[in-house]
Amino acid sequence: MQVFKFGGASVKSAENIKNVVSIVEKYRDSSLLVVVSAMGKTTDKLVRITDSYYKQTGEAFDLLESLKQEHFDVLHALFPADHPVFDDIANTFVEIEWILEEEPQDEYEYLFDQIVSVGELLSTKIVAAYSSYMGQPTQWVDARDFILTDNSYREGKVDWEKTEEKIRKELPTILDEYIVVTQGFIGSTTENFTTTLGREGSDYSAAIFAASLNAENITIWKDVPGVLNADPKWFDKTELIPELSYTDAIELTYYGATVIHPKTIKPLQNKKITLNVRSFVNPEEPGTQIKTTNQTLPVPSFIFKVNQVFINIQPRDFSFIVEDNLSHIFDAFHKNRIKINMMHNSAISFSVAVDDTGENVQSLLEQLEKRYKVSVESGLELITIRYYNQQTIDRVLVNKEIIRELKDSYTCQMLVKDKDE
Numbered sequence: 001m002q003v004f005k006f007g008g009a010s011v012k013s014a015e016n017i018k019n020v021v022s023i024v025e026k027y028r029d030s031s032l033l034v035v036v037s038a039m040g041k042t043t044d045k046l047v048r049i050t051d052s053y054y055k056q057t058g059e060a061f062d063l064l065e066s067l068k069q070e071h072f073d074v075l076h077a078l079f080p081a082d083h084p085v086f087d088d089i090a091n092t093f094v095e096i097e098w099i100l101e102e103e104p105q106d107e108y109e110y111l112f113d114q115i116v117s118v119g120e121l122l123s124t125k126i127v128a129a130y131s132s133y134m135g136q137p138t139q140w141v142d143a144r145d146f147i148l149t150d151n152s153y154r155e156g157k158v159d160w161e162k163t164e165e166k167i168r169k170e171l172p173t174i175l176d177e178y179i180v181v182t183q184g185f186i187g188s189t190t191e192n193f194t195t196t197l198g199r200e201g202s203d204y205s206a207a208i209f210a211a212s213l214n215a216e217n218i219t220i221w222k223d224v225p226g227v228l229n230a231d232p233k234w235f236d237k238t239e240l241i242p243e244l245s246y247t248d249a250i251e252l253t254y255y256g257a258t259v260i261h262p263k264t265i266k267p268l269q270n271k272k273i274t275l276n277v278r279s280f281v282n283p284e285e286p287g288t289q290i291k292t293t294n295q296t297l298p299v300p301s302f303i304f305k306v307n308q309v310f311i312n313i314q315p316r317d318f319s320f321i322v323e324d325n326l327s328h329i330f331d332a333f334h335k336n337r338i339k340i341n342m343m344h345n346s347a348i349s350f351s352v353a354v355d356d357t358g359e360n361v362q363s364l365l366e367q368l369e370k371r372y373k374v375s376v377e378s379g380l381e382l383i384t385i386r387y388y389n390q391q392t393i394d395r396v397l398v399n400k401e402i403i404r405e406l407k408d409s410y411t412c413q414m415l416v417k418d419k420d421e
Helices: 014-025 042-055 060-078 085-100 108-116 118-133 160-175 202-213 246-254 262-271 323-335 359-369 390-396
Strands: 002-006 032-036 138-140 179-183 186-188 194-196 217-222 243-245 274-279 288-291 301-315 340-345 350-355 372-386 400-407 411-418
Touching (some): 002 014, 002 202, 014 060, 014 118, 032 118, 032 160, 042 060, 042 085, 042 108, 042 118, 060 085, 060 118, 085 108, 085 118, 108 118, 118 179, 160 179, 160 202, 179 202, 202 262, 243 246, 246 262, 246 288, 246 372, 262 274, 301 359, 323 350, 340 400, 359 372, 372 390, 372 400, 390 411
Parallel strands (some): 002 032, 002 217, 032 179, 138 179, 217 274, 243 288
Antiparallel strands (some): 186 194, 274 288, 301 350, 301 372, 372 411, 400 411
């Protein structure tokens, strides 16, 4: 039993979908569940549609028509004009049109999940239909029937007991006869309202299915050779890491590495399921294996996060930063959905680096300023080095000035800005 996960880049075009189905076909003799993300940049476009609808800017229907055309262009490249998938995809888009036809009455988070989740429904229906069209026994399955969450829209918390029970009871018999194609990123409440699991949550979905089915392994197919020691956008020369421990993988994702979703690793570690990260561009290459191993990272790994905001918080009465202050501060970050990328506290101050996400950061600052003295510096870069040495530090500090630095035995974090010329 294996679980495959294909991201948006792997299904962004008709040619890419053909490639995905050809990869799947090579494993048709084994039980296989395939998790698929929305096509290309569909999720971002659905977010724009949601924002336009909620703010009533008048662009929602035009944006939706453009997105429909992109999907139908792919359909025309894959299927004859009389194939039933055309009606299926048209009817799926109707789910969004029904929402847009009335003025928004619900909270933004709820509307977000009902609209944005459609991206995964569309892509999986296309992939499943094409797989069947190519002669493979394929069954489309709605992930919302299996992944059950609470009512935390945009960040649904999985009810593991109910989810595992549902998956174990119903999916194995389907997997005995068919390749199962299902969605990443989405789940459902007990009231049958759609929820999403957080951005990039498709990896997590695949891990949920894999853990619940006690899969032999899970493979995440990406447009990179595997887990690299740095993002190719930042380094000309990167190195493939052939083997990685769960612990190092969790550490890398915690600090911001984007190859694997942070919530993905733990369910697999609990069941000792090997996670493979392989290239859909060169599917014969072995990629990276993440598993139980004492092997440490063979090379230092670099993580870069740009557009960082440095926030320094001090009590107005110069009292100590104690548990009461910290509880209030962390609650403010949680309510504004802001993840802390770096933090440091002293007796009278607490400082953090966060992504500059716009309105919610501004909302956070307004809340904090009611109780604390707050200073802010933006336009910064956060560099994290796992298994660092002085040579690696010097390598990334060319023309950089350090604002804040934190080190432990294995990890160095530096918040920096460009030096004035």
